[in-house]
Amino acid sequence: MKLTKKIVGALAGITLLFASVSTNSFAGSHAKYPSKPIEKTITFKAGGAADIAGRLSAKAAEKVLKQPISVVNRLGAGGSVGFDFVGKQKNNGYNIGWLSASILTTTILGKLPYDYKHWDFVCGVTVDATTIAVRADSPYKTLPELIAASKKNPGKIKIGHAGVGSFTYTTGAVLMKQQGAKVVFVPVGKRRTPALLSGEVDAISVHPPELMANVRAGKIRMLAVSTPVKMAAYPKVPTFKSLGMDLGFYQFRGVFVPKGTPKAVIKKLSDAYKTAAKDKALADAALNKGFGINFIPHNKFPKYVAKQDALLRKAMASIK
Amino acid sequence: MIDLLFSNLNFLTISLIFFGVAFGILVSAIPGLTTTIGVVLLLPFSFYLDSASSLGMLMGVFVGGMAGGAIPAILINIPGNPASIVTNVNGYPLAQSGKGDFALGLAMISSTLGALIGLIILFLISPELSDFALKFGAVEQCALVLLGLSLVSALSEKSVMKGYISMCFGLMVATIGLDPITATPRYNFNTVTLQQGISFIPVMIGMFALPTIIESLIISKDFKFPTLDKNFKQCLVGVFDALKEILQSKFNIIRSSVIGSIIGAIPGTGSAIAATLSYQLTKKIEKSDNKDRFSSQGVISPEAANSSMSGGALIPMLTLGIPGDPVTAVMLGALTIHGLEPGPLMISSFPEAYYGLLGSFAVSVFFLVILTLIGIPFFLKAIRIKTKYLMPIIFVLCIIGSFALRNSMLDVWIMIIFGVIAFYMNRNGYPILPMILALILGKILEEQFRMSLIISLGDPFIFFKKPISLTLLIILGCFLSYIFVKFLKKVINQNKNV
Numbered sequence: 001m002k003l004t005k006k007i008v009g010a011l012a013g014i015t016l017l018f019a020s021v022s023t024n025s026f027a028g029s030h031a032k033y034p035s036k037p038i039e040k041t042i043t044f045k046a047g048g049a050a051d052i053a054g055r056l057s058a059k060a061a062e063k064v065l066k067q068p069i070s071v072v073n074r075l076g077a078g079g080s081v082g083f084d085f086v087g088k089q090k091n092n093g094y095n096i097g098w099l100s101a102s103i104l105t106t107t108i109l110g111k112l113p114y115d116y117k118h119w120d121f122v123c124g125v126t127v128d129a130t131t132i133a134v135r136a137d138s139p140y141k142t143l144p145e146l147i148a149a150s151k152k153n154p155g156k157i158k159i160g161h162a163g164v165g166s167f168t169y170t171t172g173a174v175l176m177k178q179q180g181a182k183v184v185f186v187p188v189g190k191r192r193t194p195a196l197l198s199g200e201v202d203a204i205s206v207h208p209p210e211l212m213a214n215v216r217a218g219k220i221r222m223l224a225v226s227t228p229v230k231m232a233a234y235p236k237v238p239t240f241k242s243l244g245m246d247l248g249f250y251q252f253r254g255v256f257v258p259k260g261t262p263k264a265v266i267k268k269l270s271d272a273y274k275t276a277a278k279d280k281a282l283a284d285a286a287l288n289k290g291f292g293i294n295f296i297p298h299n300k301f302p303k304y305v306a307k308q309d310a311l312l313r314k315a316m317a318s319i320k
Numbered sequence: 321m322i323d324l325l326f327s328n329l330n331f332l333t334i335s336l337i338f339f340g341v342a343f344g345i346l347v348s349a350i351p352g353l354t355t356t357i358g359v360v361l362l363l364p365f366s367f368y369l370d371s372a373s374s375l376g377m378l379m380g381v382f383v384g385g386m387a388g389g390a391i392p393a394i395l396i397n398i399p400g401n402p403a404s405i406v407t408n409v410n411g412y413p414l415a416q417s418g419k420g421d422f423a424l425g426l427a428m429i430s431s432t433l434g435a436l437i438g439l440i441i442l443f444l445i446s447p448e449l450s451d452f453a454l455k456f457g458a459v460e461q462c463a464l465v466l467l468g469l470s471l472v473s474a475l476s477e478k479s480v481m482k483g484y485i486s487m488c489f490g491l492m493v494a495t496i497g498l499d500p501i502t503a504t505p506r507y508n509f510n511t512v513t514l515q516q517g518i519s520f521i522p523v524m525i526g527m528f529a530l531p532t533i534i535e536s537l538i539i540s541k542d543f544k545f546p547t548l549d550k551n552f553k554q555c556l557v558g559v560f561d562a563l564k565e566i567l568q569s570k571f572n573i574i575r576s577s578v579i580g581s582i583i584g585a586i587p588g589t590g591s592a593i594a595a596t597l598s599y600q601l602t603k604k605i606e607k608s609d610n611k612d613r614f615s616s617q618g619v620i621s622p623e624a625a626n627s628s629m630s631g632g633a634l635i636p637m638l639t640l641g642i643p644g645d646p647v648t649a650v651m652l653g654a655l656t657i658h659g660l661e662p663g664p665l666m667i668s669s670f671p672e673a674y675y676g677l678l679g680s681f682a683v684s685v686f687f688l689v690i691l692t693l694i695g696i697p698f699f700l701k702a703i704r705i706k707t708k709y710l711m712p713i714i715f716v717l718c719i720i721g722s723f724a725l726r727n728s729m730l731d732v733w734i735m736i737i738f739g740v741i742a743f744y745m746n747r748n749g750y751p752i753l754p755m756i757l758a759l760i761l762g763k764i765l766e767e768q769f770r771m772s773l774i775i776s777l778g779d780p781f782i783f784f785k786k787p788i789s790l791t792l793l794i795i796l797g798c799f800l801s802y803i804f805v806k807f808l809k810k811v812i813n814q815n816k817n818v
Contacts, residue, residue: 046360047653059367073360074727076516077498081728084512109503112512158775165503186774187501188458189767193642194587198454200775213641213663288659 033093033265034067041097043082046073049209049289053126053253054098056285060276065268069096078165080106087118091258093265096122099256101167101249104309108316109165120261121305123270124254124296125277126286128207129225130171131237132159135196136221138203143224143243146203147181154182160201163187167251171226172205174247174315175240196220207251208234208290226250233290249311252294254301270298324672325679328372336373337680340380341687345388345695347381348401351529351714352721354521355385355401355591356646363650371658371673376680378651383435383684385647386591386627387692390427394619395420395703396545398529398714402521403591403626406475406599406753408528410618416546420700421555425562426616427623428692430573433566434624435685437577438584438631442638443678449632450639453585458771459782461588463792465765468593468757470796471600473803475753483754486745490758493518500767501774513730520592520759522722522735527752529718530739536707545703555697565616572602572617573624580625584632588764590645591626596757598625604799631681638662638674 040058044050051073058069074082079102089095099121107115132143140146150157159176161169164187176183188195188204193214196204203223212233214220222237227250230239240246255273257266276282277295286293296304340362347358358381366374389404394411407427414423441449456464469487476483496507497517508514536543550558566573576598583594602621606614633644634651641663643649655662660673667674703710722735742752776782783789 045649046363047650047656049656052653052656055364055367071364072727076726076728077512078503080512081516081726085727111498111505111515155777163503164501184774184777186771188771189500189588191457191587193640194454194636195457197640198457200457210641213661213665216661217664219664284659285656288661289656 033262033268034065036094037068037070038065038094038096040069040071041074041082041086041095042071043074043079043098043102044100045075049207049291050098050100050128050253052285052289053282053291056279056282057125057273057276058098060279060282061269061272064272064275077111078102078106078163080111083119084112086256087258089258091120091260091262093257093261093269095258096269097256098253100128100253101251101308101312103256104305104312105165105167105170105316108309108313111165116305116309118259119256120259120266121298121302122255122257122266123273123298123301124252124294124304125273126253126282127227127292127294128209128251128253129227129231129290129292130168130205130251131208131211131222131225132172132175132203132205133196133211133215133220133222134203135199136219138221140203140223141221143238143240143245146223147176147179150176150181150183155184157181157183157203158186158201159183160186160188160192160195160204162192162206163189168205168207170312170316170319171247171249171251173319175226175245177319178247179245193220212288212290227292229292231290231292233287233292247311247315249308249315252296252304252308254296266298270301324675325682327672328376328676328679329683333373333376333680334683336369336377337380337683338687340377341384341684341691342380344381344384344386345391345688345691346384348385348388348403349391349699350717350721351392351396351398351400352525352718353401353724354721355382355389355403356650357721357724358385359647359650363654366654366657371655371660372676372680374654374658375651375673375677376683378654379677379680380684380687382630382647382651383627383681383688384691386435386630387428387431387623387688389626390431390619390623391424391699394423394427395699396710396714397532399524401591402524403595403629404622405524405592405756406596406622407619409475409599409753410615414615414619418546419558420546421550421558421696422562422565422616423619424696424699425559425693426565426619428689428696429559429562429566430576430620430624431627431692432685432689433573434577434580434627435630435681435688437574437624438581438628439678439681439685440631441578441581441628442631442634442681446635446639449581449585450635453582453587453636453644454640455788456586458768458775459786460788460792461586461764462768462772463783463789463796464586465761465768467792467796467799468597468600468761469765470799471597471604472754472757474600474603475596475757476751478749478751482750486750486752487754487758490755491762493523493755494759494762494766500763501770513728516726516728516730517763518734518759519725519731520756521725522731523738523759524592524756525718525722526735526737526739527742527756529714530736531743531746533711533715534739534743537711543707545707547700547704550697550700552697555700559693559696562616566620569617569620572606572620575605576602576621576624577628580628581632581635583625584629584644585635587636587642587644590760591629592757592760594629594632595622595626596753598622634677634681638666638677639664641666 042054086097389400393399393404393408397412473480579598580594599622636642637648722731
């Protein structure tokens with residue numbers, strides 16, 4: 001019994017220690033913003049395309065803001081852990097986050113107990129397509145062919161995706177639903193490319209950056225991409241829009257801050273990222289990895305997010 | 321081809337590789353900090369270095385990191401990183417019996433040989449092995465995981481029953497978080513943070529480190545780690561003995577390294593699985609009445625496997641653009657930053673970078689030998705620090721390590737809670753390893769099992785229709801019937817005696 005008491009005592013001590021650390025905070029004025037380093041939360045895995053876009057844009061924005069931006073990856077539960085974290089930080093402009101449309105999908109799915117109005121939005125910086133891709137030896141040369149084949153043989157074509165609730169799944173599922181295709185969706189998770197290459201699934205619904213190496217090697221063929229305009233990295237791939245299948249919602253990536261961050265600070269951040277969006281390293285990465293740059297400034301971005309939220313909400317209700 | 325291996329090397333590259341290996345050994349030798357944290361910490365420097373230097377440095381961390389975790393596992397019974405998750409089982413008792421230098425020698429030499437074999441496999445048959453690893457789809461992974469779980473008895477030193485109870489506990493914990501198929505939150509008490517589930521790394525850190533910390537600081541005041549009063553020369557004798565032992569265990573080294581490379585090449589696995597599976601098999605195969613001999617085999621096997629895993633994990637990254645484990649996922653990012661594109665075209669489009677990477681792997685292995693062999697006497701000295709100073713430092717590092725993984729305070733609490741649970745499990749004779757292994761494998765098992773059934777459109781016989789999974793299941797069947805027959809014999813004998 002004595003032993004248990006000692007352990008409980010030690011744990012209580014640790015709790016107190018943490019409590020005293022976490023109440024510590026800094027006060028700052030935004031007149032001379034930024035006067036100290038900024039912390040940028042990235043909700044994606046270190047080294048992935050979304051992370052590289054977030055890191056390179058931060059590195060370019062640093063030069064304008066003349067303060068370092070330190071990048072911290074906060075992962076988990078499809079981004080909700082990081083989104084939730086940023087929302088809870090001080091709204092003084094020193095805590096910013098790198099978002100994607102997942103900030104909408106996670107809230108719509110109820111993974112977070114609030115909606116997008118929980119944060120303030122600074123600017124959009126890059127955009128990722130969602131593509132439906134097949135193996136090079138697949139009999140399906142175009143997206144309409146694949147859809148037609150699935151109607152002939154319902155349940156025969158399997159499409160792999162990252163997981164229910166992910167943005168890429170939502171795009172693929174809504175597209176197939178709208179077109180009346182009869183396909184089976186398989187949540188292959190991280191093994192998307194291996195599952196396609198090994199023939200476990202017939203197609204995958206993913207972001208192009210994870211495929212580019214195999215696309216250039218001629219092992220995988222992208223049938224179509226979801227962005228409204230053709231992307232510089234793969235100009236020959238048709239868009240959903242050109243096939244008459246536009247969905248209206250896109251995987252945008254950009255910067256967000258805790259609710260109530262001063263307007264002047266948001267403008268300063270947006271201006272810095274406007275310069276960053278023209279950065280050469282970012283443009284090179286975009287071409288190499290296969291994402292697009294699409295800057296949306298602070299005065300337009302909140303409206304854009306609201307519109308995307310409405311579209312996604314409707315689309316996701318349709319595939320429930 | 322051979323000339324391309326070392327064409328990138330200049331003074332800066334070589335010194336950065338040296339730094340990488342040293343940093344990798346250090347990071348993974350510190351309980352709480354993992355190799356993944358090591359490469360993530362160095363990733364930002366990639367922006368400022370040329371590709372050969374930055375990749376050489378990360379490669380060094382990877383190679384050094386797989387070896388360094390064995391040091392604390394052997395000396396203070398706390399694995400430094402997931403790769404050394406089973407090294408302490410036989411390594412620490414060796415150190416307790418005054419053979420710390422011998423055990424460290426075994427671990428370091430088998431790590432080096434493992435890395436070398438991994439490199440040779442990578443150099444010679446990477447396209448073939450990547451094709452083979454691709455065949456490990458949902459169905460095959462499911463069968464492999466089942467085999468791993470059934471071998472749990474190999475991890476239970478005293479009571480097999482308690483081992484399986486511990487395993488069930490791990491499987492239960494593995495269900496916390498978002499459901500892998502429908503993304504429904506489970507057992508998360510309606511909190512956002514628990515949706516991410518319980519990651520095995522903080523659990524591992526807590527379950528291994530905290531019991532030792534509690535034991536040494538709270539329970540027994542005169543707790544001491546086994547130290548060695550040997551000078552440099554005497555330590556070398558121990559290392560030489562280790563070399564002799566390893567020369568007699570060629571089959572174990574080769575088997576463990578090949579298993580390590582294959583597991584590494586299968587996307588979605590990692591060093592912990594490689595080390596544990598090869599350890600379990602070694603324990604089942606190498607039946608030796610000589611206990612001393614088995615303890616050394618038990619150190620050699622996981623260390624050879626985890627180091628050769630690094631070569632295996634590079635294969636899918638370099639040939640398919642798919643990372644084989646968390647460390648290669650970060651390296652993939654570093655390659656991308658430099659405009660290189662790992663994938664099927666890597667060898668033909670960027671031969672210099674490809675062979676340069678293999679070259680820096682070879683140089684890393686070379687530095688690994690030198691650094692670890694020179695380091696052994698110093699590692700032995702480091703634990704002479706008084707327990708009352710050493711343990712609080714380790715505790716702080718465990719907190720930092722758990723936090724740094726996902727920058728989440730929840731992981732720190734998980735580390736502490738599971739550490740306390742492990743303390744009571746130890747006291748009551750429940751082994752910890754089956755629980756951690758089940759936590760790692762349970763998530764894979766559930767996800768791949770349900771996915772297999774989706775792919776087969778609900779046909780459960782798919783597991784018997786694919787050759788690899790059928791083979792694995794037959795091995796599993798033989799093994800289970802062997803246990804059952806042994807059990808029956810025991811019951812019959814008991815009845816006779818009554």
